[in-house]
Amino acid sequence: MLFFRICIVVISLLLVYVIWQVWELLQFNQTVYEIQSDKLCRTHTWIVLSDLHLWQYGRKNTRLISAIRDAAPDLILVPGDFVVTKKHKKFHVAQHLFDELVKIAPVYVSNGNHESRCEQAADSPYQMNYLKLKQHMIESGVHFLNNNSENVFISADEIAIWGLEIPLENYKKGCYQPIPEGFLVDELGVVDEDKFNILLAHNPRYIPQYFEWGASLTLCGHYHGGLVCIPKIGSVISPQFEWFPKYSFGRFHADEQTAIVSRGLGTHTFHIRIFNRSELVIIKTKH
16 A cells, blocks of 8 residues: 555656646747947847757747747847757757748857757768758848958947857766867957957857957857756756856856857757746847
C-alpha cells in the first residue's frame, strides 16, 4: 500500500511538472531595458529577438508579432539563431515571421551558430533550404550583417549597426576556445567613436572582448538564459556546459558601454525552461 501511494505521488508530481513546462514553453515575458547615451539625440525603441529557433507563439506567431507591433519599435535586431540547423522543413516558419517583421520596422540580422552551420554545410538539404530562406529574406528587406556593418538614420541620430560572426569552433561544447587575437578588428574594422555603435554578437562568452572593441551596445543570446535557473543565484549551465555562466542573461556594463543578453524566445534539443521564461527584449533609449 505504501509503495502504491508513493507511486501515485511521484506520477502526480511528474504530471504537474510536464503541464507546467508545456505552459512555460508557450509563454514569453517582455523585458524592458532603459539605456542612456550622449551619442543619441532622440528617444528610440528597439526590439531584440534572439534564439527564436523556429518557435511559434500562437498560429503563425500572431502573439509575438502583435507584441512587437504594440511596442512600435524603430529597429528590430536579431543576434542569431532564428532557425534550427537540421529542421530545414520548418524554415517556412521563419520566412513568414520575417515577412511580417519588415512591415513593422527595419530588421537587422547576424548569424548565430545555427545559421553559420547551415551556410557551411556544403551540399546538405539544410544548406540549400537555408540559402533559399536567406535570399527570400533579403529580397523582403531584411539586412544581414555578418562581419560587416550598416549605418542607419533615425530622426536626427546616425547609428552604426555591426554584425559579428565568429568561427564555429568557438561554440564547441565542454571547453573554452578564445577568439583569435585581433579578430574583431580584423573582421569588423575600427568603430567610429562619434557614433552610437550597436554590435549583434550571438555568443555572450566573449563580452569582455566586445567591450574592448568599443561597442556602445552589444546584444547577445545563445545561452537561453541557462535553461535552468535557481532563484537569487542564476543560471545553472550554458549550452557549452559552462557551470553557472556569468553572462547567461541580463545587463552588463563597462564604463559607458552596455551589453544585454537575452534569455531567448525558443529552445531546441532540450525543451525545458525552469524559472527561466522566454523573453522579448525591448530597449528604450533616452538622451
